[in-house]
Amino acid sequence: MIELHTTPTANGYRASIALEETGLAYVSRSYDLVKGEHLAPDFLRLNPVGRVPAIVDRGSGEAPIVVFGTQAIATYVAEKTGRLLPSDPVARAAAHSWAGMVASDAGPAYSGQFVFSRFAPPEQSWGLEHFQKQCHRMLGALETRLAEVPYLAGDEYSIADVLAYPLAAVSALRYPGDLAAYPALRAWAERVGARPAVQRGMRVPA
Ligand SMILES: N[C@@H](CCC(=O)N[C@@H](CS)C(=O)NCC(=O)O)C(=O)O
Numbered sequence: 001m002i003e004l005h006t007t008p009t010a011n012g013y014r015a016s017i018a019l020e021e022t023g024l025a026y027v028s029r030s031y032d033l034v035k036g037e038h039l040a041p042d043f044l045r046l047n048p049v050g051r052v053p054a055i056v057d058r059g060s061g062e063a064p065i066v067v068f069g070t071q072a073i074a075t076y077v078a079e080k081t082g083r084l085l086p087s088d089p090v091a092r093a094a095a096h097s098w099a100g101m102v103a104s105d106a107g108p109a110y111s112g113q114f115v116f117s118r119f120a121p122p123e124q125s126w127g128l129e130h131f132q133k134q135c136h137r138m139l140g141a142l143e144t145r146l147a148e149v150p151y152l153a154g155d156e157y158s159i160a161d162v163l164a165y166p167l168a169a170v171s172a173l174r175y176p177g178d179l180a181a182y183p184a185l186r187a188w189a190e191r192v193g194a195r196p197a198v199q200r201g202m203r204v205p206a
Contacts, residue, residue, distance in 0.1 A: 017201030098160035
């Protein structure tokens with residue numbers, strides 16, 4: 001059984017969608033970030049950075065296996081089940097490349113715009129404008145890719161789509177208002193959002 005340590009945010013949904021898509025049995029525990037529950041010693045033992053999500057796999061052998069960070073979690077469950085990673089080497093490399101882009105380029109751009117829009121003094125607009133430009137840059141790159149192929153790795157749905165979907169969903173709700181300027185990305189988000197496993201993952205933690 002896998003324990004999922006999570007929160008109802010884009011990063012948390014990435015992990016729960018990956019678990020739902022691979023069909024692994026798991027239980028989830030929700031953390032209240034406002035109360036600082038993710039900074040308690042028990043969670044810092046799982047991820048010393050103190051960021052959710054993390055998983056603990058107690059079913060694989062003698063010692064529990066701890067994995068933290070959305071890209072690592074999606075890759076771990078994909079490798080464990082043989083799902084969500086294409087076997088063709090070109091498509092597999094594309095899946096890893098786009099998974100990395102979404103986790104380490106698009107994710108921080110969205111976090112940056114969120115933090116600056118919520119907490120920076122209004123007279124200091126440089127930070128917010130910088131991260132908004134970065135968000136559009138990321139959405140533009142995703143749009144270019146998805147105008148060419150149905151999924152980020154090519155023909156097959158993969159970990160890259162799992163990691164990208166919650167950002168697209170959050171984007172449609174909060175920023176930049178909707179995905180009207182990105183028609184291929186919007187069509188992809190509708191396709192991915194119709195998957196039952198994605199819908200279940202987006203409801204975790206309940
Ligand atoms: N690189 C991490 C980012 C995770 C992340 O930023 N998690 C947020 C919640 S969405 C968090 O724990 N924030 C609390 C904090 O930074 O103190 C990943 O991919 O999992």
